[in-house]
Amino acid sequence: MFDDYKKEVLDFYLVRKNEGDLSLNLINPSPAKLRDECLMVYAERPIPSDNSALRLFFNQPPNGDDFSDCIERIDIDRFRPLIKLINEPNTKSDAKNTELLAWLINFELRPYQVWKKSNGGKGPKPGFAKPKIKAALIAFMIIAFATGGTIIAMKTDFGSKPCMYWDGTNYIPIGCEENINANKLAIDQYQVRYLHRITKPDTLTLNDIGRVHYFKISVDSVEFYTAKGDCPKDTKKRLKPMTKYMYEKYILPQKASSKK
Incomplete structure (x- = not known):
């Protein structure tokens, strides 16, 4: 189960990296x-709830x-396993490296x-309340109406925006009753948070093999996404x-073209 946690942390790192939302240090x-x-x-x-992860990596102050002093005085070679984890996500790594990256x-x-x-696995995903039968029935009716009678997924947070739509790059939360073309x-917060179309595939590297996902539109047209899941264009x-084959066939030519 920790491997699932590690994958979500690494997926989140990739999302923020591709969105340009990380510091150059990362x-x-x-x-x-x-x-x-x-x-x-x-x-x-300096959030107290993070102290357990910091203690795991930097030891007790x-x-x-x-x-502060523990971080400043640390032997920087201790960060090398974390760098390897970032660059080679399938490698085995101590839990403390995943926890430090999450922080x-x-x-x-x-x-x-x-x-x-x-x-x-023991409870609902973050943001998803366990509905009572009446609430679930109401949500079922709302989503059925909003999707023309077809229930696509019974995943909802029963909040103010229990539905979502694909805008071409991201899933956008929306009220099920709102009119939109x-x-x-039904809302899936994992997809809202982590599933995005990569608009600059030429920024991908060999390290993204197995982490980035794709959908082949035609022989010469492929779209790349930051996380696993159903294809937004065809669920x-x-x-x-x-x-590696897809990387060499579709990404490398774009890299070469962008350098011209």
């Missing part, structure tokens, strides 16, 4: 850069719970025990993990 990490990033993140958001990128459901309680689906089909 986009092109080195041991020194990660040490500096830890110092900045700790100064910006000599003076209370102030990790650095501000992954919401951290540490692992929090994720496990909220999303680890797009196909509405009856699944996105496939990018292989």
Whole structure:
């Protein structure tokens, strides 16, 4: 189950990286850069609930719970396994590296025990309440009406925006009763958070093989996405993990073209 948590953390890293929402220290990490990033993140958001993850990586501070000195004095070679995890996501790695990455990128459901309680198979996904029978029936009727009588997925947070639609790049939450010229689906917060179309495929690297997913529109047309799931353009089909073959056939030519 921890492997599922690790994958979600790494998927979130990839999403933020492709959206340009990470610092340069995390986009092109080195041991020194990660040490500096830890110092900045700790100064910006020293949240007590993160202390267990910090203690796991940096050890217990000599003076209370102030990790500043521990971070500043750490042997930066200890960050190398984390760099390997980022660059080679399928590699085996100590849990402390995943937890530190979750902290650095501000992954919401951290540490692992929090994720496990909220999303680890024993309970609903984050944001999804366990509906009572009456609430579930009402939601079923709303979604059935909004989708023309076809229930696509019974996943909803029963909040103010229990439906979503694909805008070409992202899933956008929306009220099921709102009029819009797009196909509405029941909300799936995993897809809202993590599934995005990659608009600049030439930024992908060999390290993204197996992490990025794709959908083949035609012989010469392929779209790439940041996470697994149903294809937004055809929800009856699944996105496939990018292989080395797909990378070499579709990404490398775009990289070569962008350099001209």
